[in-house]
Amino acid sequence: HLRRVWDLLAAYLPMLLMALLAAGTYALLQATPEPEEPRVERPLSSEPDFFMREFSVRSFAPDGRLRTELFGQEGRHRPDTDSIEIDQARVRSIDENGAVTDATARRLTSNSQSNEFDLTGQAVVLRNGVDAKGQATVPVRFESEFLRIFTEPSRLFSDQAVLIVRGNDRIAAKGLDYSGEKEQVVFEGRVRVELTPNKPESTKP
Numbered sequence: 663h664l665r666r667v668w669d670l671l672a673a674y675l676p677m678l679l680m681a682l683l684a685a686g687t688y689a690l691l692q693a694t695p696e697p698e699e700p701r702v703e704r705p706l707s708s709e710p711d712f713f714m715r716e717f718s719v720r721s722f723a724p725d726g727r728l729r730t731e732l733f734g735q736e737g738r739h740r741p742d743t744d745s746i747e748i749d750q751a752r753v754r755s756i757d758e759n760g761a762v763t764d765a766t767a768r769r770l771t772s773n774s775q776s777n778e779f780d781l782t783g784q785a786v787v788l789r790n791g792v793d794a795k796g797q798a799t800v801p802v803r804f805e806s807e808f809l810r811i812f813t814e815p816s817r818l819f820s821d822q823a824v825l826i827v828r829g830n831d832r833i834a835a836k837g838l839d840y841s842g843e844k845e846q847v848v849f850e851g852r853v854r855v856e857l858t859p860n861k862p863e864s865t866k867p
Contacts, residue, residue, distance in 0.1 A: 710738035723758075730755050734770075744774030751781075761792045767809070781809040800829040806838075816842030821850070830858040 714737035721730045735750035751770035755763045768783030785806050791799035806824040811817070818840040826833045836851025 710740055713738050728756055746772045759792045760796070762790045764788045764790075777813040779811045781811070783807060785809040803827045818842075830856075832856040 719732045723729045731754040733752040734748040737748045748770045753765045765787045767781035767785040771780040787804040789802045804826050806820045808822045810819045821837045824838045834854045835849035839848045
């Protein structure tokens with residue numbers, strides 16, 4: 663059972679993480695206007711210096727295929743922290759095999775280097791996979807009220823309840839710390855695992 667839990671995490675959590683990071687980083691950078699040259703030095707305000715309302719940003723592969731989409735009800739930039747906040751954010755990433763990863767949250771926040779992302783409030787990451795033969799695979803879903811994602815090095819962290827669902831398999835814990843560099847997952851608190859038995863292979867008489 664423990665081996666199967668690790669296989670589930672090792673195989674699918676990195677895909678969820680990297681697909682979301684690629685989509686979020688590119689879309690956020692494209693949506694951010696070029697900063698103006700400072701005219702007079704003055705203390706930076708915490709008040710937003712620009713807004714985007716009911717917006718969407720799309721990027722395409724060289725062959726014209728849609729690669730990423732970022733939707734938001736409202737986006738704003740805060741000069742004092744040089745961060746971007748997006749309300750009711752939804753990020754969609756489509757890889758070269760056609761697998762789709764969707765991430766939603768009530769708020770998405772990116773730091774100034776676009777290498778740290780916070781998904782706050784009903785954060786959900788859903789991976790609808792496709793195998794090498796083009797056949798659909800079992801979707802994987804990650805849920806938490808808070809999810810922090812780092813790109814350098816790759817790390818996925820939550821200090822709140824997390825739930826990972828793949829088919830009828832479920833893993834629930836009070837927190838999670840995943841290191842992509844070490845390929846190591848640490849769960850916090852009590853961990854509840856529900857695994858469905860593997861179907862025995864049929865044998866011919």
